[in-house]
Amino acid sequence: MDVLSDLLQRAQATNALVRQFIAQPPWSVTYAELPSLSVVAALGGCATLRIDDGAPATLAANDIALITGVGSYTIADDPATPPRYVIRGNTKYVDGQAVGPGEFHAPRTYGDGLGGTTIVRGVYDLHGAVGRRLLDLLPPVAIVAATDRTRPALSLLASETAREEPGQDAVLRRLLDFVLVVALRAWWSGPDATPPSWYQALTAPGIGDALRLLHESPARRWTVAELAGSVAMSRATFAARFTELVGLPPLTYLTSWRLALAADLLRDPAATVAAVARAVGYEDPFAFAVAFKRIYGVTPSAWRR
Template sequence: MDPLTDLLDGVRARTAAFCQAVLEPPWGLRIADGAALAFATVLRGHAWVVPDDGEPRRLEVGDVAVVKGPDHYTVADSPGTVPDIVVHEGNRLTAVDGTDLTAALRLGPRTSGRTPDGSAILASGTYQVTSDVTGKLLDALPPVLVVPAAEVQGPVMRLLLEEVDRDGPGQQVVLDRLLDIALVATLRAWFARAEAGAPGWYGAFNDPVAGPALRALHDDPAHPWTVASLAAHVGCSRAALARRFTAAVGETPMAYLTAWRIALAADLLRSTDRTIESIAREVGYSNAFALSVAFKRLRGLSPKQFRDRPRAVASTG
């Protein structure tokens, strides 16, 4: 398995909040749903994504934006337009004063607006993310990224938009899966751009030495890997592996493995009631003590302290 596949596993859409808004200038939406990741594309007209702390980004028809949360931000017809509608979790809509507008603005099963003939249509979907594994992906993304329409590959966008206003059996599952594919296609297109500054683990996938080593670490993180055994698996010397892996990924093979194991352990601590001992063995440590030492060194707190703290948006920081 490749790193991007593993890191995307935690952002799979489940009951995806996907919808479209039909708008007429001047319009402004204050996005306050707290989602860890949002996906938006313009179907008609144009839109500006305006972070509270960052440069506004313009979207033309077919362009796709991915916005990293959970901070609130604005989407509007112009960077200077003051929002008059607030979008909350679950696509609940209110006026700025808190008056609920969800029912009043509903035009279809997943479409909202004051008129069906607005000059701008914006489609969007959101993801709630709690996976530490996925935090490594989020850390590699800017607050707002935009991929031009010409670079978003495949028919998935057309299929996704055709499904928005349908309400047949299994509709939610169809939307979830299509949104997943659309996000993957967008991120692949983004990382292929020179401006993206793709992280080492992404670019290293195609390296003839670092790539197979990365796949081995992701396929079997609990294996008692050493530089020597990993080099033998790849078919090169220890020195060659250490040199190529570090140059491509940005850290040594064992440092990467440790961080990967700790991220996997963090997800298990959050999502299960399993003992620390059993989690330790699953991710490649001989016992709970060994996991605790490594965990505290990287995260600054013990596995028990990590499990007991309130949950937050995933981050590898």
């Protein structure tokens, strides 16, 4: 499994949620009490996006906005349209009063139901140290311009959002993952982004394969020589190339990944520190505790508390 796929799979504590609303202008909706990551797109028209009280940004048709780490955001047909209601969780509020989830016209679809602009919104509740690794890769809002790959992906997601058939939640989860990955690829290839070093290394001959091996078997007692042999490179060439592309030596990267996994495993009160140490490749709990404190500033037991 490649690094991005591994991050997405491990970081998602709860199922993704997908909703869409259809509105005729003037319209404006504010989303509060946000999950970790929102994926928002406008189909069939343009929209404006305002984060907290900041300046509005334009979402052209089929653009995708990736939103992280903000208190609220407002989507509207025009920056001058005043907020009409607020969504917190699955509840609609007007003038501070809960008025229910709104009028649904199809599964997961609410609003006017009369054509016009369709806003598709998917959210992820990411958690823990692994989730933080993913969120730290993005600014508070990243707007990805529509491409020939994003348009059909969004169209399929919108179509499936309004359906209710066996396995629909699984379909939507995978489609939202697809839209997210396509958007991340487009964002990191654009001029405004600085992709993480490991992302650029994923397609490098040998190095991408080595990263996959480390993520597939983080507890294995890897050596640089063994990794180099697994990808048919000399030890010296592999170590130099890995460090150049990833930004860390191979075993330093492995240690960082192991400890991120450990930080999340420690959230389980039933898992002992010794068990967590073994799960991420440390036979000696003391050595694990020393390495963990060096990275996170506290002992594993203190981190759990």
